[in-house]
Amino acid sequence: MTMEQGNPALIVDGLTTSIRVDGHWYETVRDISFSVGPKETLALVGESGCGKSLTALSIMDLLPPKVARITRGRIVVDGVDMTAADLATRQAMRGDRIGMIFQDPMTSLNPVLPIGFQIGESLIQHRGLSRKAARAQALRLLDLVRVPAAAERLDAYPHQFSGGMRQRVMIALALACEPRVLIADEPTTALDVTIQAQVLALLADLQEREGLAVLLITHNLGVVASVADRVMVMYGGDVVESGPVGAFFDIPSHPYSVALLAAMPRIEGGGDLQPIPGQVPSLPEMPTGCRFQARCPLRMPRCAELPPFTPVGGNPAHLVRCWARSEA
């Protein structure tokens, strides 16, 4: 998996998403920009509530209406500006050019429809295939995601599959129309470790074959290290650090990234996990400036101002947003 030059399949530019709590709108995802190219995997990392899933929902246009909305920014998928497009265009794009797989494969398939039908339905909808052709294609897709005895299982219902198999079916469903962008929201969190590895290997394989741009949302840094090309760390709705995976793990620079890595269990070395003290402030209590300041060991008065992105160690691809790093 190497980063390829060329048109990015997904561009997010200055995305700000707000959610409504008690009648007030709070910016929960703040001014996020990134792009993902074909065959590239960008990992979006952070703890629960940091805005990573909200970012994914914003891109997929799945925000719950009335309580969440995109307030600023642009989302461009395969050259189409989704934020400016009408509903019909957005629906034509979703499932066709951009696909998504969800965290829990137990609940993200319709329990009363056979899986062959569910995979074929997307092809009928987006590609105008006949029922028969869609069924043949569904069979090919099940083979592609390595569901054993695919021909016999086309008419099986989701409850007849294990969790790992269901996630494979979900992947087949998301990839049915050969999208250019795949958003994977914690795709392996609900699975056993061995199944996790299989599903990740399958995803990497399909990504190489189909030239997919993958936005991987996870809180698991082990997964990031094994499959991602670049990583973006989010805290409280801000991107605090971004860079190539190698550089990030070599010199994690934001105090939050450092703390996240220290909180990760390791096989060698033993020692206690280092929890991050405190918790993410609630939306009304978000401080101005850097949102990590209340939990930060390097806190200084300037933190009340939002720091700019600065390169780490002269590497323009590895950026951090912290006063303590930019002044050093």
Next chain:
Amino acid sequence: MSASTILQRSLRSGGLVTGAVIVVAMIALACAAPLVAPYDPNAQDVLSVLADPSAAHWFGTDQFGRDVLSRVLWGARISLYVGFVSTSAGVAIGTVIGVISGYYGGIVDRLIVAATDVLLSFPQLIMGLLLVAVLGASLTNLIIAIAVTAVPAFIRMARGSTLTMRERDFVDACRALGYGDLRIMFLHVLPNILDEIVVMASLWMASAIRTESTLAFIGLSVPPPTATWGGVVRDGFDNLLDAPWLAVFPSLAILAVMIGLNLMGDGLRDASDPKGK
């Protein structure tokens, strides 16, 4: 749960099979009424008025000398037809409105819920009575009146089930696949709530037939001389002390269908209950 599991459980449930046998037998008799009824249901025989049950007239004859067995058989056609058509119409309309209301929510949903609450506060019979009184007693109006009484109950149920379905991940997954609201509502949400609707529809059909019979009993059904169960009971009611069989036999027919439909509904509910064995 798959359809085959439900089928297996259904066959093991005695009540469901008994209920289905009763209902199917009644429907078969009603369909075959022109063939199996021994007499013309409206033919008057002045020579044998209020005759006791006998080999010639199994259920006896009424005050005009009409054969009660023939009238019960022909009456089944009207009563079952009204029950089936009105329930189907009411279920279809109520379910569609309920799914839309629950799926979209918002101000339209609140208005629909408010209207439903008002309609549900009327007892079914009073509601039917009111509508037939306004529309006039005819077969079509009767069906409309009884269908209207079913609509709010099914709106409420379909809306409630849709509200829980709407929060399920697979609905988000459908939206992520670019499906439109109509497709999600009727191809994905509806099949998931259909089992509950079928169960309630079979129970509701019993109550629709009961309402029809009651309306016929108080003279607000299809005008005479057409036979309906409630009407036959009423014809016999005038001579209840002299000839009790006139009211008893059609009442037994009503009772049998009630029991059949209720056994069927309960059996279906148990068979489709995921917590059952």
